[in-house]
Amino acid sequence: MLNPESPSTAPALIDPASKAFQSLLDKLAPTEATVLIVGETGTGKEVVARYLHHHSARRQQPFLAVNCGALTESLAEAELFGHEKGAFTGAQQGQPGWFEAAEGGTLLLDEIGELSLPLQVKLLRVLQEREITRVGSRKAIKVNVRVIAATHVDLAQAIRERRFREDLYYRLNIAVVPLPPLRQRRQDIPLLAHHFLSLYARRLGRPTLRLAPESLARLMDYSWPGNIRELENTLHNAVLLSKEEEISPAQLRLATLNDAPGPASDHELDDFIRHQLALPGEPLWQRVTSALIRHAMAHCDDNQSQAAALLGISRHTLRTQLANLGLIKSRRRRPPAPPRAFANAAGADRELRIGYQRFGSLGILKARQSLETAFASLGVNVLWSEFPAGPQLLHALACNEIDFGTTGEAPPVFAQASNSELMYVAWEPPAPRSVAMVVPQESDIRQLSDLRGKRIALNKGSNVHWLLLQILEDAGLGLNDVRVVYTPPKYPLTASDYLAVDAWMMWDPLLSDAEHTGELRVVASGEGRVNNHQFYLSRRDYLAQHGDIMRRLLTELTHTGQFIDSHRGEAARLLSAELGIDARSLSMALARRSHRPRPMDLSVIRAQQTIADRFYALGLIAKPVPVREAVWYGEPAPDVIRPLMAVS
Numbered sequence: 001m002l003n004p005e006s007p008s009t010a011p012a013l014i015d016p017a018s019k020a021f022q023s024l025l026d027k028l029a030p031t032e033a034t035v036l037i038v039g040e041t042g043t044g045k046e047v048v049a050r051y052l053h054h055h056s057a058r059r060q061q062p063f064l065a066v067n068c069g070a071l072t073e074s075l076a077e078a079e080l081f082g083h084e085k086g087a088f089t090g091a092q093q094g095q096p097g098w099f100e101a102a103e104g105g106t107l108l109l110d111e112i113g114e115l116s117l118p119l120q121v122k123l124l125r126v127l128q129e130r131e132i133t134r135v136g137s138r139k140a141i142k143v144n145v146r147v148i149a150a151t152h153v154d155l156a157q158a159i160r161e162r163r164f165r166e167d168l169y170y171r172l173n174i175a176v177v178p179l180p181p182l183r184q185r186r187q188d189i190p191l192l193a194h195h196f197l198s199l200y201a202r203r204l205g206r207p208t209l210r211l212a213p214e215s216l217a218r219l220m221d222y223s224w225p226g227n228i229r230e231l232e233n234t235l236h237n238a239v240l241l242s243k244e245e246e247i248s249p250a251q252l253r254l255a256t257l258n259d260a261p262g263p264a265s266d267h268e269l270d271d272f273i274r275h276q277l278a279l280p281g282e283p284l285w286q287r288v289t290s291a292l293i294r295h296a297m298a299h300c301d302d303n304q305s306q307a308a309a310l311l312g313i314s315r316h317t318l319r320t321q322l323a324n325l326g327l328i329k330s331r332r333r334r335p336p337a338p339p340r341a342f343a344n345a346a347g348a349d350r351e352l353r354i355g356y357q358r359f360g361s362l363g364i365l366k367a368r369q370s371l372e373t374a375f376a377s378l379g380v381n382v383l384w385s386e387f388p389a390g391p392q393l394l395h396a397l398a399c400n401e402i403d404f405g406t407t408g409e410a411p412p413v414f415a416q417a418s419n420s421e422l423m424y425v426a427w428e429p430p431a432p433r434s435v436a437m438v439v440p441q442e443s444d445i446r447q448l449s450d451l452r453g454k455r456i457a458l459n460k461g462s463n464v465h466w467l468l469l470q471i472l473e474d475a476g477l478g479l480n481d482v483r484v485v486y487t488p489p490k491y492p493l494t495a496s497d498y499l500a501v502d503a504w505m506m507w508d509p510l511l512s513d514a515e516h517t518g519e520l521r522v523v524a525s526g527e528g529r530v531n532n533h534q535f536y537l538s539r540r541d542y543l544a545q546h547g548d549i550m551r552r553l554l555t556e557l558t559h560t561g562q563f564i565d566s567h568r569g570e571a572a573r574l575l576s577a578e579l580g581i582d583a584r585s586l587s588m589a590l591a592r593r594s595h596r597p598r599p600m601d602l603s604v605i606r607a608q609q610t611i612a613d614r615f616y617a618l619g620l621i622a623k624p625v626p627v628r629e630a631v632w633y634g635e636p637a638p639d640v641i642r643p644l645m646a647v648s
Contacts, residue, residue: 026055037149063105354382433592437505441521609626
């Protein structure tokens with residue numbers, strides 16, 4: 001493993017394959033050559049790209065990584081090359097793309113094999129001419145960016161299947177870095193294992209654990225289909241679960257290894273496929289796809305993100321296959337069913353699919369399993385799906401993948417502007433100290449006026465989007481006076497992140513952990529600027545069918561809020577095991593907010609409408625949003641919920 005950010009703490013790999021590999025990187029890093037990194041999922045392709053950047057003359061400039069497989073087809077060109085105002089519906093102002101954002105530095109095009117053919121043509125021209133053209137413009141813009149591409153697919157085969165352009169392949173293929181899988185460099189496993197055990201023990205504030213001899217033997221014998229990522233996840237989980245100083249084989253959660261076959265060669269796979277094609281019965285594609293999906297999900301304990309990574313496909317593709325196999329509900333909307341009372345629900349096939357972000361009341365509710373207990377006798381199955389932030393969660397709500405979730409103030413506004421059928425169900429009191437703008441300790445940003453011209457990282461449409469507008473207003477600045485870099489939430493930050501932007505919009509518990517560790521400094525919090533309400537949200541059709549479920553859910557959430565307020569240390573410990581964040585940081589985050597949901601009222605509706613109107617005035621959303629029309633007015637059971645919610 002190569003760690004460009006913390007070389008002093010990185011393990012010095014000893015396997016001959018690793019040494020030869022690092023020697024190649026050391027030769028390529030100082031050059032300006034375009035590099036193609038080829039390796040299996042989980043081998044650390046982005047880590048290698050960062051190593052090349054940090055050992056190049058561009059090390060003081062940004063390093064940015066974009067996953068080509070995650071780009072929305074309709075907006076991929078605008079994401080890469082930027083767009084002008086009015087270039088497409090919703091383009092209320094011009095925005096630079098990834099190439100412009102990485103000016104002077106390095107841009108990693110991860111999963112390059114997933115790029116569409118039309119975009120491959122445009123990328124080829126960028127690599128040849130070193131210039132881009134924004135969507136909606138005819139003016140070429142020169143760019144000074146070193147491009148590194150990475151893929152887990154066989155591009156030569158993709159060329160034969162006409163899924164990848166041959167001319168682009170040769171343009172990228174100037175310097176190829178074949179990344180060996182972990183099973184081909186087993187001598188590194190003990191060093192990597194010790195590194196990960198120390199890392200997660202330090203993050204969780206625990207003493208460093210050691211592997212029992214038989215546990216290390218299991219690690220050495222395992223084939224590691226998920227490579228270094230799988231090893232890291234395995235040991236992270238072991239640290240979370242272990243109550244002893246020594247990790248036993250059972251805590252590794254690996255399959256039985258003694259009789260496990262090694263990875264099949266291409267020749268063996270070819271023979272197997274030829275044999276299966278000759279057999280009668282169900283078409284081979286359906287049989288193979290079904291088997292791959294089922295076994296991947298079983299291997300990853302039904303974690304969709306891990307299963308998708310193991311298979312080398314996107315989570316969206318995996319969910320489509322799961323729906324086709326009947327393993328999850330399809331995204332297609334079902335016709336409304338008449339409401340049914342709990343009294344008639346025994347044995348009924350009803351579901352409550354909850355989207356959560358691990359932190360907060362829903363994270364505690366999941367950890368305690370109290371909701372499953374409450375609904376067990378009522379014929380309601382509870383399913384949980386984890387999301388990194390509010391915008392992603394509400395996208396899933398709009399696509400009928402979940403029925404309920406919680407976000408901050410801004411995500412529902414953006415979702416409603418995109419014609420989502422979401423409904424506000426309840427809210428939690430303000431928590432303005434739970435959001436802030438942060439900078440590195442040594443940053444020259446000391447006051448708000450220093451923000452002019454600075455790059456600010458923001459998860460678009462998240463709860464801190466509104467805070468950024470308020471901070472800029474306090475500073476006498478507008479959006480055009482700073483450079484907003486839209487990026488998913490990330491913590492802890494790496495050396496490359498520190499170079500990519502100047503400040504980050506952050507929220508708890510990432511914010512509290514950054515404060516507790518002293519890694520970052522708060523420039524401006526939400527205090528005196530935003531309310532930072534938390535909203536509980538559902539979908540109009542779900543509420544029409546299952547108002548009884550929603551009332552009972554709110555009751556359980558109120559009980560959970562009471563538990564958090566009266567047992568904050570225990571709640572922090574529950575979350576620490578889930579998040580891998582120090583319990584002291586989580587206690588700080590929990591103390592900043594109230595966790596008891598309240599029915600929607602006029603004051604909070606008006607506050608939310610103010611945010612929506614401001615976003616529309618600034619062109620951040622395409623149409624006015626009437627918040628009141630998306631409020632659930634279903635009356636909770638007066639003898640159960642109202643007394644609970646009246647407690648502050």
